[in-house]
Amino acid sequence: xxxxxxxxxxxxxxxxxxxxxxxxxxxxxxxxxxxxxxxxxxxxxxxxxxxxxxxxxxxxxxxxxxxxxxxxxxxxxxxxxxxxxxxxxxxxxxxxxxxxxxxxxxxxxxxxxxxxxxxxxxxxxxxxxxxxxxxxxxxxxxxxxxxxxxxxxxxxxxxxxxxxxxxxxxxxxxxxxxxxxxxxxxxxxxxxxxxxxxxxxxxxxxxxxxxxxxxxxxxxxxxxxxxxxxxxxxxxxxxxxxxxxxxxxxxxxxxxxxxxxxxxxxxxxxxxxxxxxxxxxxxxxxxxxxxxxxxxxxxxxxxxxxxxxxxxxxxxxxxxxxxxxxxxxxxxxxxx
Amino acid sequence: xxxxxxxxxxxxxxxxxxxxxxxxxxxxxxxxxxxxxxxxxxxxxxxxxxxxxxxxxxxxxxxxxxxxxxxxxxxxxxxxxxxxxxxxxxxxxxxxxxxxxxxxxxxxxxxxxxxxxxxxxxxxxxxxxxxxxxxxxxxxxxxxxxxxxxxxxxxxxxxxxxxxxxxxxxxxxxxxxxxxxxxxxxxxxxxxxxxxxxxxxxxxxxxxxxxxxxxxxxxxxxxxxxxxxxxxxxxxxxxxxxxxxxxxxxxxxxxxxxxxxxxxxxxxxxxxxxxxxxxxxxxx
Numbered sequence: 001x002x003x004x005x006x007x008x009x010x011x012x013x014x015x016x017x018x019x020x021x022x023x024x025x026x027x028x029x030x031x032x033x034x035x036x037x038x039x040x041x042x043x044x045x046x047x048x049x050x051x052x053x054x055x056x057x058x059x060x061x062x063x064x065x066x067x068x069x070x071x072x073x074x075x076x077x078x079x080x081x082x083x084x085x086x087x088x089x090x091x092x093x094x095x096x097x098x099x100x101x102x103x104x105x106x107x108x109x110x111x112x113x114x115x116x117x118x119x120x121x122x123x124x125x126x127x128x129x130x131x132x133x134x135x136x137x138x139x140x141x142x143x144x145x146x147x148x149x150x151x152x153x154x155x156x157x158x159x160x161x162x163x164x165x166x167x168x169x170x171x172x173x174x175x176x177x178x179x180x181x182x183x184x185x186x187x188x189x190x191x192x193x194x195x196x197x198x199x200x201x202x203x204x205x206x207x208x209x210x211x212x213x214x215x216x217x218x219x220x221x222x223x224x225x226x227x228x229x230x231x232x233x234x235x236x237x238x239x240x241x242x243x244x245x246x247x248x249x250x251x252x253x254x255x256x257x258x259x260x261x262x263x264x265x266x267x268x269x270x271x272x273x274x275x276x277x278x279x280x281x282x283x284x285x286x287x288x289x290x291x292x293x294x295x296x297x298x299x300x301x302x303x304x305x306x307x308x309x310x311x312x313x314x315x316x317x318x319x320x321x322x323x324x325x326x327x328x329x330x331x332x333x334x335x336x
Numbered sequence: 337x338x339x340x341x342x343x344x345x346x347x348x349x350x351x352x353x354x355x356x357x358x359x360x361x362x363x364x365x366x367x368x369x370x371x372x373x374x375x376x377x378x379x380x381x382x383x384x385x386x387x388x389x390x391x392x393x394x395x396x397x398x399x400x401x402x403x404x405x406x407x408x409x410x411x412x413x414x415x416x417x418x419x420x421x422x423x424x425x426x427x428x429x430x431x432x433x434x435x436x437x438x439x440x441x442x443x444x445x446x447x448x449x450x451x452x453x454x455x456x457x458x459x460x461x462x463x464x465x466x467x468x469x470x471x472x473x474x475x476x477x478x479x480x481x482x483x484x485x486x487x488x489x490x491x492x493x494x495x496x497x498x499x500x501x502x503x504x505x506x507x508x509x510x511x512x513x514x515x516x517x518x519x520x521x522x523x524x525x526x527x528x529x530x531x532x533x534x535x536x537x538x539x540x541x542x543x544x545x546x547x548x549x550x551x552x553x554x555x556x557x558x559x560x561x562x563x564x565x566x567x568x569x570x571x572x573x574x575x576x577x578x579x580x581x582x583x584x585x586x587x588x589x590x591x592x593x594x595x596x597x598x599x600x601x602x603x604x605x606x607x608x609x610x611x612x613x614x615x616x617x618x619x620x
Binding site for chain 1: 388389390391392471549552553554555556557558559567577579580581582583584587
């Protein structure tokens with residue numbers, strides 16, 4: 001993509017404090033390039049040509065934060081005068097602010113709940129949900145573990161469901177040929193969206209699992225725990241595995257047809273099921289009155305694929321981005 | 337004879353125990369700082385301080401968070417010092433010693449022990465929503481001011497108590513009014529102690545994360561605040577955000593930002609020690 005190359009150049013120059021003129025020229029080139037195909041809209045909304053200004057407030061999930069941060073960072077090279085601010089109140093906290101009309105865009109690692117929908121309706125907030133990337137949940141064991149080659153969803157459920165507490169304590173209770181050794185479980189803290197999603201997908205009810213496992217809000221602690229214990233088993237976001245490949249063994253999960261390991265491809269095309277989840281942004285309809293928000297969201301959809309890879313997530317298939325873009329276009333038209 | 341030996345043994349045992357206890361703190365501090373220095377020292381350069389946050393660890397900097405922290409620090413000091421010192425002076429010099437002042441005293445001590453996130457919730461409701469200040473530097477500073485007021489009040493009172501009574505009596509004997517005595521004698525004499533308390537309180541404020549997250553401090557702001565109504569981020573939030581990222585580069589960045597934050601608190605504590613020593617000599 002020619003965009004990322006230019007952008008890299010831009011930063012190198014910026015960093016070495018070379019003359020600002022070059023930066024401005026590059027920024028303007030990018031600006032002109034980016035405006036070529038959106039000319040019709042820009043003319044309609046912006047009086048001062050194509051340089052937009054204003055503030056875009058984003059809040060919500062800390063899981064989605066890195067993607068939005070990356071997009072905001074790149075958006076600065078296109079629209080340096082638009083101030084994008086991002087908070088990390090969590091998906092729920094973000095929706096609370098969103099439903100009060102305090103933010104333009106909400107980051108979410110799960111779809112909006114009925115209660116939150118009601119809160120939005122109460123304040124006459126209309127919104128659009130957009131998928132921006134996928135996150136895979138990886139199931140991991142210690143590299144010295146030579147007996148596990150895959151799990152079925154039923155086996156994972158047997159290990160993690162609330163009824164397993166105090167009962168399923170040894171590896172050979174899952175499959176008789178596995179060793180008669182204690183199984184040590186590691187997982188993200190119960191307040192995290194990752195935990196919610198895992199329990200929803202495996203146990204069948206969000207937030208419901210056994211309580212006797214080592215939980216940590218800091219995934220690095222989980223990495224250390226699994227890496228140092230031969231009889232461990234744990235799960236967390238795929239990005240943490242990618243950064244610690246040498247210390248952990250990734251285990252494939254049976255999706256009903258075959259055993260699949262999470263990779264860029266299997267998460268993106270949906271075959272790594274049920275442990276891949278979409279990440280969302282929600283856009284407030286009244287924000288559409290601000291041309292910089294339209295510009296930002298379009299920029300988001302166009303670049304989320306490339307940028308989500310940079311921060312450890314997985315892009316949607318290309319046609320899905322096209323679909324999101326189409327949805328947003330319709331949304332803009334209908335809220336003008 | 338035997339009992340003397342016994343006592344000496346006890347004495348010696350206690351000394352070793354004390355030495356061991358002291359060393360625990362020291363060793364932990366050395367290990368902690370050493371670990372952080374190894375991880376982070378190599379990262380710190382001018383661009384780390386002047387760059388904006390970025391998705392690429394090697395390009396990311398702390399500029400906006402550092403500026404936010406500095407704003408918060410000065411604005412909090414500006415609000416909390418006059419109020420805290422005045423309250424301390426009033427309680428020590430003016431208020432009558434009765435049941436009301438007793439209740440006040442107990443309450444102020446209790447407030448010093450309230451978890452900081454509670455102050456965050458208070459700040460969110462009162463400053464952000466009712467006073468409609470938004471998630472601004474001002475709202476954050478007001479919240480942190482509440483948080484450190486009890487510490488400043490208690491420190492002020494202790495410092496005033498430590499001023500020799502003879503100074504006060506001499507001032508009155510020369511015909512000075514109460515205000516003149518406080519302004520020209522008591523405050524200068526207790527200045528070292530008050531300042532120590534103030535700076536330690538501010539050091540606490542600069543390291544706070546929870547109340548500011550509740551108030552609505554942001555994780556990504558591409559600009560430094562230029563007035564008290566601007567939105568902001570602070571160093572502890574930036575550190576927290578980096579630590580939770582999977583890429584190792586961010587862990588190093590977090591260590592580097594911790595060094596900067598530690599540097600700020602060390603410098604502040606240094607200033608406190610300097611002034612305490614300088615101003616205390618006067619009365620020895």
